[in-house]
Amino acid sequence: MSEPGPESIPTSADPRSKRPTKRRAVTAQSEQATQIETLFRDPTKEIRLPGVSKQRTSASMPAPPEIVANVQGSSAGAGSGEFHVYKASRRREYERLRLMQSEVDKEKEDLDWEAKREEARRKDEEKTEKNRKRRGKRNAKKSGSLKKEGEKMGGDQKVKTVVGGDGDGDGDGDNGGDVGGNGVEGSEMPGVIIHDE
Incomplete structure (x- = not known):
């Protein structure tokens, strides 16, 4: 073991050092404060925000190859290098199929939702029409009873x-x-x- 001396003290903790002590972000608040301080050091510097990522669809992915040379499985007579090529092509194809299936499911959900919304709108209109007729009958009955009272008095x-x-x-x-x-x-x-x- 070495003796405690000036060599064993970290440079940032040495009181003779002019270097500022390192501050570590201990909490989320202090981490965010550090990021904001960094941004305010140079207000003229342009801040580049990442663009909005586009949702992946089956159309955005490259089409599957039309001609596949050396078709072989992951182990049937394949060398060690071919295994990774096979795995990558299988992963791409499964991803493409998964995206196609999710698009079909989303279209089906949208159609179901539209049908439910249309059904609810139709039921609301039927109920409104029924209440309108009921109010009309009630008002007609009221006005009819007033007429009859006037005629009875005579x-x-x-x-x-x-x-x-x-x-x-x-x-x-x-x-x-x-x-x-x-x-x-x-x-x-x-x-x-x-x-x-």
């Missing part, structure tokens, strides 16, 4: 419909007992019905 009784007013039934409210002051007597507008006797 004779010497008057039906006075007051829209607005101050609620005491005499029609002397802020707007003269009707909307727009156009005298709403005997009409079939929905509102408060007052029977004069």
Whole structure:
């Protein structure tokens, strides 16, 4: 073992050294702080970001060779060099087949999704139409019952419909007992019905 002396102290830890001590990124925060400090040292320097990688498709891969010379398996009479050539060509072909299958699966999923969306839209429209018809029947029934009430009264009784007013039934409210002051007597507008006797 060597004696402790100036030679055994690392240069960066030596107090006589002018070299800055090495700082190691201990946490993710300190690592990111170091990267940001490096970027801000020279603000004029251009930052090159990697481009968006394109998704690999079967069309983007090279086509399989049309003529394959020396067709042989990984072991049948092949030398040690041919094994790696065989493995590489088999890997390329399997990758191409896998990409083709994934494209077919994606197209099928897209068609299924479109069919589900169309079915949901159709059901929503049917429900909306059903509710629209129900509202129409209800409104027709209401307006029909108002007409029948007016017809039943007949004779010497008057039906006075007051829209607005101050609620005491005499029609002397802020707007003269009707909307727009156009005298709403005997009409079939929905509102408060007052029977004069």
